[in-house]
Amino acid sequence: MEFQFQFDWQAAINAIPYLAKGIPYTLMISFGGLAIGFVLGILFGLLSINKNWFLRWPAITYIEIFRGTPILVQVLFIFYGLPDLVGRPIDPLTAGIAAIALNSGAYISEVVRGGVQSIDKGQSEAGLSLGLSRSQTFWSITWPQAFRRMIPPLGNQGIVSIKDTSLFSVIGVGELVRQGQVYIANTFTAFEVYFVVALMYLAITLTLSLLLRLLECRGVASI
């Protein structure tokens, strides 16, 4: 028997409109989750380097738990497990956003910690010696410099989280992979469809990379 595979361009093109319906969900989950994760990351990142042990240990516990367990387990736990606790179902979109938020928040906490700790102690000493309060010194001297150093690892985390949303097909959110699976079930064109799905992820992540590079260049220019 002779077997010859031919990439079916028509099938790939036909799949685009259906697959594209997944893009808003992918974007909503990743960027919604990342926005909350960013806030969590700043909060817990700063708490994790606080002098006060009672503020520090809950932050470190949170970071270690969400960095140390798979995001797939986290989202399954939120979607299937948590409803037992709260007594009502959690919709897949909310579960997905929550999982990205909590997971990226833990990684971003570490990015924040690293960024802040990388700033020379002389900077805050100069601020304090000028009479600035601790918080003035932090927010007008240490933080702006730390934030600039955080941009590349933040971009990295953004890209990781966007790709992580592909796992959420398991809870039935109509994101890119889920749309692909449903489409393939009807057309049996797995090669073409996953190829297009991959390209769509690449388009999103490359756009983000490009934006971050622009942001980075602007930051570097003024140092």
Next chain:
Amino acid sequence: MTQIVKMKGMNKYFGKLHVLKNIDLTVEQGEVVVIIGASGSGKSTLIRCVNGLEEYESGTLEVDSHRLAPKAGNQKTLADIRKEVGMVFQQFNLFPHLTVKNNIMLAPMKVKNASQVVANATAERLLDRVGIGNQADKYPSQLSGGQQQRVAIARALAMEPRLMLFDEPTSALDPEMIGEVLDVMRELAKEGMTMMVVTHEMGFAREVADRVIYIHEGQIVEEGNPADVFDNPQNERTQAFLSRVLAH
């Protein structure tokens, strides 16, 4: 005469290391006190205690009649002291994300609520005074070391301090830039600024200091006017130190 700094029986430890031993020292208004000593002798730690960048463990410290208690001290007192005490660091510690002018305007605007216009005028005046009025809109990294240190001096002066602390201000500079920084400090001294200077520039100490203090292993072992200390040191430690640094 008003005493700006009054230390009595001050002790400071880094863990088990006893870095300042029973320090008694007063600095009068308008006086220039130069502190010399080998590295690790505690001279930097001594002036860092004055504005509370280092805590001390026992004794008393009064800065411009604000009494700063041992250990953490009172935050309000600390803030009051730091408003009146300027500091210049060995590594300049300019803020790299701000322009030269904004480095100088930051503290007056944040701490004294000076308006943009007033802070701007102050910055321009001070930059002219330290001889770099034409560099106001550059970033620190675009300046030479000597220029950066002069900006750092201007930045401290913008808060109109009653006392200036200099922590080895020329030690990180290329030799040809040391002179321009010392010139600015000499001018300041001439205008009557109270100064505590930690330095290895013995020529500057001899010329500008009203009093020279030699610290050895956390103790003040010799103190006097520069001519006496340099030409006729009494303590053998001072003699040994000076013969090492003045020999070449």
